[in-house]
Amino acid sequence: QQQVKQSPQSLIVQKGGISIINCAYENTAFDYFPWYQQFPGKGPALLIAIRPDVSEKKEGRFTISFNKSAKQFSLHIMDSQPGDSATYFCAAHSGTDRGSTLGRLYFGRGTQLTVWP
Amino acid sequence: DAMVIQNPRYQVTQFGKPVTLSCSQTLNHNVMYWYQQKSSQAPKLLFHYYDKDFNNEADTPDNFQSRRPNTSFCFLDIRSPGLGDAAMYLCATSRVVGWAEAFFGQGTRLTVV
Numbered sequence: 001q002q003q004v005k006q007s008p009q010s011l012i013v014q015k016g017g018i019s020i021i022n023c024a025y026e027n028t029a030f031d032y033f034p035w036y037q038q039f040p041g042k043g044p045a046l047l048i049a050i051r052p053d054v055s056e057k058k059e060g061r062f063t064i065s066f067n068k069s070a071k072q073f074s075l076h077i078m079d080s081q082p083g084d085s086a087t088y089f090c091a092a093h094s095g096t097d098r099g100s101t102l103g104r105l106y107f108g109r110g111t112q113l114t115v116w117p
Numbered sequence: 118d119a120m121v122i123q124n125p126r127y128q129v130t131q132f133g134k135p136v137t138l139s140c141s142q143t144l145n146h147n148v149m150y151w152y153q154q155k156s157s158q159a160p161k162l163l164f165h166y167y168d169k170d171f172n173n174e175a176d177t178p179d180n181f182q183s184r185r186p187n188t189s190f191c192f193l194d195i196r197s198p199g200l201g202d203a204a205m206y207l208c209a210t211s212r213v214v215g216w217a218e219a220f221f222g223q224g225t226r227l228t229v230v
Contacts, residue, residue, distance in 0.1 A: 032218075034218070034219075036221075041223075041224075041226070042223050042224065043121075043123075043207050043209075043221035043222050043223045044160065044207070044221045045221065046218060046219070046220070049218070089159060089160075104162065105162070105219055107159035107160055108159060109158065109159050110157070110158070110159055112157075
């Protein structure tokens with residue numbers, strides 16, 4: 001069962017354009033929604049994250065929009081650059097899981113972003 | 118810089134030959150995770166340690182074991198690697214139980230021949 005659904009699987013954007021990646025979830029117990037950026041051959045790196053009591057968070061060219069009622073959140077990359085070409089994973093954190101207090105990160109399947117110069 | 122460091126970056130092992138991957142961290146985090154990531158897929162949690170308490174995911178094969186001799190180090194042992202175990206193995210840490218932010222190492226790319 002996919003806890004976090006991510007789309008699209010791949011995205012091609014022209015330099016300077018806006019990249020938008022969407023994620024949806026079902027579990028209302030999720031308490032933290034990070035986005036990770038992964039370059040080939042490297043581990044994921046935390047890019048930006050949001051908590052469900054906030055509808056938007058912006059850090060530089062990266063913005064998370066969060067819609068709690070729709071259980072959806074998205075990553076917007078403004079003025080996309082070739083250096084942004086990477087795989088992006090959304091994730092959701094569960095503070096409690098099957099009765100355990102140990103947190104879990106549930107990842108989406110990833111979006112491979114290519115920004116053409 | 119405080120980091121999560123995985124060694125080796127690339128590991129080639131023979132089918133059925135035991136292999137060990139290592140992870141060290143200078144963040145002094147209590148929780149350490151091992152993930153398996155196959156090509157074009159999301160990382161899949163194998164198991165994690167909270168201090169020395171070991172927690173196995175229900176669907177992690179018995180072929181995979183882990184050791185955490187101290188706070189800084191964690192090892193992933195694959196007792197009899199199969200071709201299907203070829204993947205990127207990622208180590209991650211978080212400060213305490215339930216702390217959402219996880220820090221990943223660069224991964225070890227395992228090839229089974």
